[in-house]
Amino acid sequence: MAERERIANYFAALSAAEPGSFLLTDDAALLTSPPGQSIVITTDSVIAGIHLPVDAKPHHFAQKLVRRNLSDLAAMGAVPWRYLLNLHTPPGLGDDWIAQFAAALAEEQRLFGMVLVGGDTTSSEAPIHFTLTCLGLANDTTLRRNGAYVDDDVYVSGTLGDAAYALYQLQHNMAIEEALFQRYVAPTPRLELGQMLVGIATSAIDISDGLLADLSQLLQASKVGANLVRDILPLHPYVANIIAKDANAWRFPLSGGDDYELLFTASPEQRTRIEAIAQAVQLPLTRIGIITSALGITLRDAKGEIIPLPELGWEYR
Amino acid sequence: MAERERIANYFAALSAAEPGSFLLTDDAALLTSPPGQSIVITTDSVIAGIHLPVDAKPHHFAQKLVRRNLSDLAAMGAVPWRYLLNLHTPPGLGDDWIAQFAAALAEEQRLFGMVLVGGDTTSSEAPIHFTLTCLGLANDTTLRRNGAYVDDDVYVSGTLGDAAYALYQLQHNMAIEEALFQRYVAPTPRLELGQMLVGIATSAIDISDGLLADLSQLLQASKVGANLVRDILPLHPYVANIIAKDANAWRFPLSGGDDYELLFTASPEQRTRIEAIAQAVQLPLTRIGIITSALGITLRDAKGEIIPLPELGWEYR
Numbered sequence: 001m002a003e004r005e006r007i008a009n010y011f012a013a014l015s016a017a018e019p020g021s022f023l024l025t026d027d028a029a030l031l032t033s034p035p036g037q038s039i040v041i042t043t044d045s046v047i048a049g050i051h052l053p054v055d056a057k058p059h060h061f062a063q064k065l066v067r068r069n070l071s072d073l074a075a076m077g078a079v080p081w082r083y084l085l086n087l088h089t090p091p092g093l094g095d096d097w098i099a100q101f102a103a104a105l106a107e108e109q110r111l112f113g114m115v116l117v118g119g120d121t122t123s124s125e126a127p128i129h130f131t132l133t134c135l136g137l138a139n140d141t142t143l144r145r146n147g148a149y150v151d152d153d154v155y156v157s158g159t160l161g162d163a164a165y166a167l168y169q170l171q172h173n174m175a176i177e178e179a180l181f182q183r184y185v186a187p188t189p190r191l192e193l194g195q196m197l198v199g200i201a202t203s204a205i206d207i208s209d210g211l212l213a214d215l216s217q218l219l220q221a222s223k224v225g226a227n228l229v230r231d232i233l234p235l236h237p238y239v240a241n242i243i244a245k246d247a248n249a250w251r252f253p254l255s256g257g258d259d260y261e262l263l264f265t266a267s268p269e270q271r272t273r274i275e276a277i278a279q280a281v282q283l284p285l286t287r288i289g290i291i292t293s294a295l296g297i298t299l300r301d302a303k304g305e306i307i308p309l310p311e312l313g314w315e316y317r
Numbered sequence: 318m319a320e321r322e323r324i325a326n327y328f329a330a331l332s333a334a335e336p337g338s339f340l341l342t343d344d345a346a347l348l349t350s351p352p353g354q355s356i357v358i359t360t361d362s363v364i365a366g367i368h369l370p371v372d373a374k375p376h377h378f379a380q381k382l383v384r385r386n387l388s389d390l391a392a393m394g395a396v397p398w399r400y401l402l403n404l405h406t407p408p409g410l411g412d413d414w415i416a417q418f419a420a421a422l423a424e425e426q427r428l429f430g431m432v433l434v435g436g437d438t439t440s441s442e443a444p445i446h447f448t449l450t451c452l453g454l455a456n457d458t459t460l461r462r463n464g465a466y467v468d469d470d471v472y473v474s475g476t477l478g479d480a481a482y483a484l485y486q487l488q489h490n491m492a493i494e495e496a497l498f499q500r501y502v503a504p505t506p507r508l509e510l511g512q513m514l515v516g517i518a519t520s521a522i523d524i525s526d527g528l529l530a531d532l533s534q535l536l537q538a539s540k541v542g543a544n545l546v547r548d549i550l551p552l553h554p555y556v557a558n559i560i561a562k563d564a565n566a567w568r569f570p571l572s573g574g575d576d577y578e579l580l581f582t583a584s585p586e587q588r589t590r591i592e593a594i595a596q597a598v599q600l601p602l603t604r605i606g607i608i609t610s611a612l613g614i615t616l617r618d619a620k621g622e623i624i625p626l627p628e629l630g631w632e633y634r
Contacts, residue, residue, distance in 0.1 A: 020355075025538055026462050027392040027523060028359035030455065033350065038337075042345035043401045043450060044437050075344040084360045086403075086448050120361050126443035131403050133360060133450040138347065145343050206344060221342055 001095045003121040010102035011085075014109060014116040018082060021117040029117040031082060033137060040078035040136040044068045048128035053170060056185065058097050061130060062104035063186040068208070069134040070112055070189035071260040075206040077143040077198035078136030080112045080191065085119035086131040093128065112191070143197060143204040143264070148222035152202055152265040154289040155274065157190050159236045160211055164256020165249075177238050187260035193281045197264055200273055204264035210255040212309065214263055215297060222265075228289035230254070231302035254299075265291055318412045320438040327419035328402075331426060331433040335399060338434040346434040348399060350454060357395035357453040361385045365445035370487060373502065375414050378447060379421035380503040385525065386451040387429055387506035388577040392523040394460040394515035395453030397429045397508065402436035403448040410445065429508070460514060460521040460581070465539035469519055469582040471606040472591065474507050476553045477528055481573020482566075494555050504577035510602075513594045514581055521581035527572040529626065531580055532614060539582075545606035547571070548619035571616075582608055 001009070007024055015021035020030035033039050046065040048054045056064075070080055085105075089098070109115065114134070166180035190206070197204060205218045211233070219225055233253045235243065242249045266274060271287075278285040292298070299307045318326070324341055332338035337347035350356050363382040365371045373381075387397055402422075406415070426432065431451070483497035507523070514521060522535045528550070536542055550570045552560065560566045583591060588604075595602040609615070616624045 027389040032355045038349045072344040
């Protein structure tokens with residue numbers, strides 16, 4: 001099927017809810033944000049062999065692509081709104097594959113309240129290469145990375161290291177724990193949490209490169225440091241079990257990426273409110289440390305012994 | 318240099334004019350469009366080996382990437398505003414190359430009044446793969462593809478076939494005519510023309526896939542047809558010369574892509590105004606045909622003989 005035909009057959013329907021998309025038949029889309037709302041915009045890609053295995057299923061590509069982007073909106077406290085999609089596919093990728101991908105995208109739109117408004121398609125010999133640009137809505141106040149204060153509590157949502165351990169299992173041809181694999185291919189963007197933290201958290205970032213790497217980004221932006229207690233990091237029972245057998249496995253929760261949990265800071269005065277938010281979003285929010293005026297990260301075990309920092313996430317320098 | 322360092326060293330400065338870019342240090346950008354203005358948004362990629370030769374210079378990548386996108390804004394009559402950039406580079410691409418690319422991007426920003434507000438970087442084994450998502454501003458009225466009426470004049474700006482002939486010369490290792498090569502690597506988006514045509518043209522599209530292919534898109538959207546006279550198509554003297562020697566070379570202006578001229582329609586009552594616009598933008602605007610109620614394109618030579626349509630541009634079906 002020609003590219004234009006694929007757009008008409010599989011993707012035009014995904015744009016129907018936004019008149020300014022012109023059903024993907026014009027040169028660009030025309031968008032008007034609701035009065036009083038600002039646009040939060042971010043973009044991220046999924047490349048086969050880098051962000052997903054080359055043989056991942058069409059719905060895995062749709063889920064990971066959408067959710068990596070939505071996680072950035074979550075970290076700003078924004079509400080998903082519209083998106084554009086660049087689909088660059090190898091010539092051998094058939095219409096069936098594209099149809100399944102589009103069906104999965106439709107489900108993602110429905111789940112997260114987004115509408116497709118534009119994009120491009122190209123056939124090239126390179127591996128599957130998809131980019132999504134995501135527009136969200138926010139009031140003037142958003143969560144930022146640069147607002148952490150000394151003595152703030154440091155929190156993390158959910159559990160850490162799940163996706164990294166799933167990837168490790170994949171790469172070593174081990175039997176994969178399905179719950180962890182789902183965390184790797186279809187992470188849950190913490191949108192509701194991010195939105196509820198606006199005005200309460202002093203800073204926030206999503207964990208895409210690993211706890212230490214992303215915390216380091218937040219600390220640099222805020223010009224502060226942090227004390228962390230390793231042994232209270234929230235872990236999936238499966239990951240906790242691996243760590244119990246091999247202390248080297250602490251690298252998964254400390255440095256593994258792709259969990260897309262939120263890391264945030266808040267004044268100790270907010271503890272009761274944050275407990276209430278944890279209840280409301282049905283997600284553990286664990287206090288893992290405290291912000292310090294001394295720069296850098298100091299990591300301790302349960303006994304208070306300092307642990308030399310392992311190699312940080314792959315983006316760290 | 319690590320990717321984060323490249324962003325800080327080469328790209329952060331390109332975002333300084335928009336406070337909501339947070340100097341590319343946060344999870345997303347926060348944009349507020351000026352009161353009463355809508356956002357026009359489009360996205361397009363440049364892949365080495367497809368849209369440019371693999372050995373094209375860094376500034377060619379910057380120019381082609383920016384201008385292909387801006388041409389879509391031109392076709393809507395929008396004013397360039399902000400953009401996001403996905404940079405996916407092979408590991409061997411050095412810092413020098415990136416520095417030159419960023420310098421060329423800075424020049425494009427200056428020329429066209431845009432500011433970088435976000436993006437992503439990935440290193441992968443695939444060829445250079447850049448995507449730009451471009452936001453423009455417009456009033457509620459924009460140019461569209463679907464407004465051509467029966468008996469409207471059909472116009473095209475500039476000259477046709479220049480870029481396609483340059484590409485042909487490149488692919489056949491011929492000596493390249495510099496003026497045509499520039500048209501291929503650094504097309505001029507017809508922004509000023511597009512903006513002046515709002516309220517005057519009944520429809521418009523930019524010519525990226527070839528005159529016949531893009532006219533066909535406009536006609537389908539408008540549910541009309543067109544009569545065209547081949548022998549009055551505006552040609553660069555170099556292309557006219559090739560055609561004088563070989564009638565097969567008509568395929569360059571008829572089906573060659575990448576010229577990024579505007580194709581538009583207007584009521585005959587607008588002829589005087591359109592002549593004035595041509596003067597104002599210092600660009601030939603050539604009347605090449607007329608809109609008909611009979612669907613499809615009828616192409617004639619100077620004597621009125623019907624010419625069987627050659628294979629249309631590569632996107633046509």
